[in-house]
Amino acid sequence: MVLKQNLPDLLFLYLFSKKHGIALNLMPFIPGGAQKEGEKAFSEEEIENLKPSGNQLILLEDMIKKLKALKRRSGFLFNSDKFLDLLLDYYHGEKLDKICTKFVYELGILSDGRMAFCAQSGYLGNIRKSSIKAAWYSREAVENRKKLKNCNDCFINCNYAPPLVDLLKDFFIYPTTRKIRSILRIQ
Numbered sequence: 001m002v003l004k005q006n007l008p009d010l011l012f013l014y015l016f017s018k019k020h021g022i023a024l025n026l027m028p029f030i031p032g033g034a035q036k037e038g039e040k041a042f043s044e045e046e047i048e049n050l051k052p053s054g055n056q057l058i059l060l061e062d063m064i065k066k067l068k069a070l071k072r073r074s075g076f077l078f079n080s081d082k083f084l085d086l087l088l089d090y091y092h093g094e095k096l097d098k099i100c101t102k103f104v105y106e107l108g109i110l111s112d113g114r115m116a117f118c119a120q121s122g123y124l125g126n127i128r129k130s131s132i133k134a135a136w137y138s139r140e141a142v143e144n145r146k147k148l149k150n151c152n153d154c155f156i157n158c159n160y161a162p163p164l165v166d167l168l169k170d171f172f173i174y175p176t177t178r179k180i181r182s183i184l185r186i187q
Contacts, residue, residue, distance in 0.1 A: 001027045002060070002087065004052045010063045011070075018076040025078040026067075028090050030119070052091050064088055103148045107136060117144055120151055 017024040031042040071077040103117040113128040121144040124135040
């Protein structure tokens with residue numbers, strides 16, 4: 001998660017990920033996910049203390065430029081260039097046009113077993129008491145899909161998944177994926 005406090009460490013995180021053979025996946029700080037209905041997870045002051053602003057945005061721009069160059073050279077960054085540009089726009093406070101699609105292809109399971117589409121949705125049941133299939137088709141899921149259809153509260157939704165062009169570019173161009181393709185004997 002990109003925070004004011006860890007901006008200077010982003011390149012280190014990239015190098016650490018690369019050293020251990022895993023792709024770094026940067027995410028924006030999205031205040032939300034309160035435990036009780038109507039409650040806020042973070043105060044405005046806490047949000048301001050976590051989100052990059054002012055001179056830190058200049059540092060973030062520099063870090064993103066360097067991360068894009070490193071990704072082109074050796075891979076190991078999950079995020080598409082488009083996502084990184086949108087991340088910068090998000091922290092600059094620009095309004096992003098989004099359409100939520102998380103409820104179409106994703107279901108999260110929390111450590112206590114509760115299932116939900118995202119932090120903005122209600123719970124769909126508990127994996128310890130019902131199946132994923134039952135939760136996916138439940139009345140709660142139908143109601144949450146109606147609610148989330150017009151959700152524009154977070155950054156992740158349609159901006160999270162890399163566009164097909166970026167996925168193909170990653171798969172055919174970057175060295176990491178060339179190595180994976182050779183191991184899998186994919187031409």
